[in-house]
Amino acid sequence: MNKAIQTIDLVREFRVKAGKDRENRVIRALDGVNLEVEQGELFGLLGPNGAGKTTLIKILVTLLYPTSGQAFVDGLDVTRDVLPIRQRINMVSGGEYSGYGILTVRETLWMFSQFYGIPYKVAFERINELLEVVGLKSEANTRVSRLSTGMRQKMNFCRGFVTGPKILFLDEPTLGLDVEAARDIRAYIKTWMEKHRDRTILLTTHYMAEADELCDRVAIIDHGKILACDTPQALKKRVSGGSILEMSLSGLDELSWLKGKPGVKGLTSSSSIEKNRTALKLVLESEEFVPEVIRELNQREIPILSVQSVEPTLEDVFLTLVGRGLSDENSTTP
Amino acid sequence: MRIPPPLELFIRSIIGRAYPRVIGANRELSWLIPETVLPLLGLAAYVYVYRAMKAPTEFVGYVVLGGAMTAYWLNILWSMASQFYWEKETANLQLYIMAPVSPMAILLGMGIGGLVASTIRAGAVIIVGSLLFGVTYQVSSLGLILLVFFLSMVALYGMGMLLASLFLLSGREAYNLSNALQEPVYLFSGFYFPVKSLGFWAAAVASIIPLTLGLDAMRQLMFPGDPTLGFLSPWVECGILLLLCPLFLYLAKVALVKMERAARIKGTLSLRWQ
Amino acid sequence: MAVSFEVPRRGSTLKEIWIQFKQASRLGWLIESNWADPFVFAVYSLIRPLSTALILVFMYLVVVRGSTSNPFFVHLYIGNAFFMYAGRVMMGISYAIIDDREHYEMLKYIYISPLKIFVFLLGRGVAQVITTTVSVLVILLLGLWPLGIRIPWSSLNWPLFFISFPLGIIAIAFMGYLIAGLALVIARHSWAIADGVGAVLYVVSGAIFPIDILPSWVQVISRAIPLTYWLELLRRSLLGSSFSPSFNTMPDWELFLWLVGLTVFFGFLGYFVFQRMNIVARRKGLIDQTSGY
Structure with missing residues (x-):
């Protein structure tokens, strides 16, 4: 056929x-x-x-x-x-x-x-x-x-x-x-x-x-x-070996410097001016790199309000493959 | 999945595309008022010019007939030649091209629908204009008049179908192109005066626009007052129109193929491309 | 240097209105002129007006079969040339409402800006006066050569021309406001009203024939609009004679007084109708309406 x-x-x-x-x-x-x-x-x-x-x-x-x-x-x-x-x-x-x-x-x-x-x-x-x-x-x-x-x-x-x-x-x-x-x-x-x-x-x-x-x-x-x-399941499996963190940070810091750090495969962040908070999503190679990321944030005196590990979505697959999110501005240029 | 016979598909598509034009003409009758009154006002000015010059009475008839025919030319420019451009702007064009039917059927549907709608407007202008300015017709051969009208319309709408592709190929805004052709054709086709007065060669070149010969022949057949004002004999004009009909339809088909090919190469059939 | 975010003021002093007028004229010029594209310029400023003028030339030639220096033809030709101001300036002002509301969908933003809508429309009119002048000059040149129209240069009445001409343009602008006001409250057929008024004026003002040929009730309308007197004054100043026999006995000053009086009248009427329709349009929420076709 x-x-x-x-x-x-x-x-x-x-x-x-x-x-x-x-x-x-x-x-x-x-x-x-x-x-x-x-x-x-x-x-x-x-x-x-x-x-x-x-x-x-x-x-x-x-x-x-x-x-x-x-x-x-x-x-x-x-x-x-x-x-x-x-x-x-x-x-x-x-x-x-x-x-x-x-x-x-x-x-x-x-x-x-x-x-x-x-x-x-x-x-x-x-x-x-x-x-x-x-x-x-x-x-x-x-x-x-x-x-x-x-x-x-x-x-x-x-x-x-x-x-x-x-x-x-x-x-x-x-x-x-x-x-x-x-x-x-x-x-x-x-x-x-x-x-x-x-x-x-x-x-x-x-x-x-x-x-x-x-x-x-x-x-x-x-x-x-x-x-x-x-299949969506198989794609998500590709990133399930790693670790996906959702963090809430106090303040409106620029976080692109995290991209170059060891173990970081991709990240997206969005800031809320009203709440003075930044939501950060990180895809890491493995859980081993979590303390490293937290140390880096502490060193820069960025207060961490919450951290949680989440199940991967297709967005995370994209993040892993491309290094940025689907809705990031720079993704619109062909 | 049923694949209809080509002829059935062709006819269904013509009916489908003619429908909004015919329905549009009947559903929005309020359009009829400006579209009848505006040409009437335009021709009234020219009627009074002729009267001020003490022109023979048939000139008033010439103007009324010419003024009525503007309905067709306006329809060709704004609803045939410009149509693919508008359809592209509203994202319909890609749907027409993507359909499993020749775009000729879509164009024919537009043409037939437009012809019906324009005939209502032209008829209203003729009736009101004739009553208002006391035009008397001396119809000697109704059959020949109808034949000339039919051939003029086939050739004219064939030309409109050709222009639809050419306008899109030109890459210019359709409303500028239509404006560029509106008044010049009123002039060269002799909408308000016998085309013969342009001189033989100018009238001969202008004859490529089917309304030139159609209008001249119909005037000769309706107002036989001064035979020296006719450009060619109505039968000769009929013969030329008979040649123009297949010529424009053939050229329209060729231009459609070229337009579609060029658009598929450049990616200009739709507004979004990424 | 810090960027200033000073709150703009809605112009009320003469100086502010003058600044707004200059800005509106510049904006109108950018929208209306199309000088950058020779094709578009040729279409609107040359091809269309020349074709209309030539239609009249051939209509005349086929009937009279005489010389184009005949006074009837010269009056007709000059009247048609100057009538272009009426068509284009009036349309420029009223179409600005239709175009900016339906096509560009900008009218609502003009309304909420400090620019006075009255001044904004005037800007569009000014741009049309400039582009129409080019067309009129081309038509007049075509008349002088090759058509061979004779103008009595030695007896031209320049003072009459130069006081009548701008007054007529002002009267036309006021009529433009009148139609713009109607266009504010009419959606579907607003373009037809604008075109229709232009076509009516072409007939009743005697632009291309003496008004005496019109039915007597239409002549009453002819005498009630400033355009009729304006065209008559322009013909007198340029050609030294009247087109319409019924104006033969009227002295220049009387014609001029009629023009002044009717201009003032249409000024008030245009202002009143526009302001009234402005309120109606805002009350009914019509400022950002589109007819959806």
Whole structure:
């Protein structure tokens, strides 16, 4: 059986105009990506903003040519077999809307279903089911221009499923949604995959909990490179040999100096000005290095309010692999 | 997963994309007022200029007909040629390109929907303008008028489909390009005066815009007062329009392929790319 | 050197208003001029106005088949050229509301800044006067050569021109405030109102034909707007004669008085309507509305 998705040494570069007097820059958004996704898998691509997730999806859904390398969807080449791929797929991009303000929610979904040749009866049955599931049924006859941002995103989410795709690409589907709406959407993704075991979803996200909760396997991507690819459990196991500490420190100290200390594999910190505290998360090679870190902090006269050892999460996997957190500012530059 | 026959998919897509335009025209009837009143005011100024010059009465008819036809040209510029640009801004374009149907079906849907909506506006302008300024029509061959109108619209919307890709390929803001083509085409297509007065060669070059010949032929067939004002005979103009129809549709298809290819290379089909 | 975070003051003294006016004009210039892009400049300042002027030229030639030095044509041509100020300055002021609210979504920030909204809009108008002057000069040059319009240079009435011209621009700006006020409270069709008023004025002001040709009830409106008198005064100062026979007997000073009176009237009307709509818009929460299309 064909792989649902396969990429071989996939590279994509963008030429970016840098302004009047400066030379154009070339940004390498994907840097030799090798990936295999099996049929029926819910596969997650976890990485910070600017890691290359959207670029990879755009190539797979035939909206972008790769600069070099190969990519296959359901065994079909994305550069050559465009039409057969398009018959098998759909995509939802979080934060992007679709349709026209003048149409109602139901009409919008019907319109998009027509571009996939779905018969009216089937289309409306699916639309009713989807709207029910995401809690939009009462808004079915509301004009899109009158929907709230969250409602509009839910409608966009339904658009991806209404065509019954064999392989579905969800690019940050819960981006910007409130907690409840995001939970509804995650629940529907799970249900849909349980109901349709032959379908595949490639989900990109920078919410580690989302990837952890939903995905059979996860690839961690940063700066256009796949850093690791495995089940969430196996990935977390990789860091379980070490020690993860969550510390609360008094004051607003700059802590990047800890990065170079022996045994420190990665750290993230965030400060609360109101509480005059800094939360520090450290990934250490082993527990042996805990006293060393505490001594260093004491030497610098940084009061430690609390210390606790925690179970690893996918965030810690990322921290271990990259040395910084998923939401760190410097992770946004490609 | 059912894969529909290509023709069924093509037709469904046309209907799907025409729907918001036809519905839009009926759902927001309040648009009809400004979109009828504005062209009427524009043509009223020109009617009074002709009257002040004591021009023959058929010139008032020329202006009313030309003023009504602006509805189609405005629709071509702002809702066909600029449409891919707007669709890109609202993230619809990538969804259209990604769908398993030729983008020609999407463009045809836009065109047919736009044609219906514009016909309502043009009809309103013709009726109100004719009543307001007392235009009398001397229709000699209704069949030929309808044929000219049909061919003009096919060629014109074919041109609009071509411009949709060209506007996107140009990389410029669509509203600037549409503004660049609005008044100049009113001038060169002779919306408010017989195009023949531009001189033979200028009128011949302007004939590449289907409304030039369509308008000239319809004027000759509706206001036969002064036969010397016609550019070419209506039958010849009909023949040229017949050639322009497949030409623009073919060029639109070629431009679409080029646009999609260029956009997939440069990554310009969507706003987000990383 | 320490960075100053002095609290800005909402301008109330003349000096502060003058500073704000200069800033608003500069801002308006940056937004409206587009000089940096020759294509965009050509579209709005050359291609569109030249096309409109040439439509009138061909309309005239196809009917009269005579010389373009005919007084009727010269009056029509000059009227059309100067009417551009009405279209563009008025639109510049009223579109600033629509654009900044719907497109740039900046209107709410202008409102909460110390910049007076009245002064901000005036800045956009000033920028339009400058760019329109370029268009008008190009149209006039096209008229002189190659169209061969004859202007009686020796008998030009410069004093009349130089006192009438700025007064008319002020009157146009006041009318712009009037429409801007309406645009504040109308969402969907605000652009149509702005365009529609321009189109109505093009007909009733007799920009391209004598107002005597209009139905008598429309002529009443013609005589109630400053533009009609302004265009008549400009024609008299440049060409030495009237376009409209009904103005033939009216002396220059009387025309001028009408222009002054109507400018003052529209000044009050524009100010009153704008301030009133301003209150309505804030009461109804319309300052940051977008129509969603």
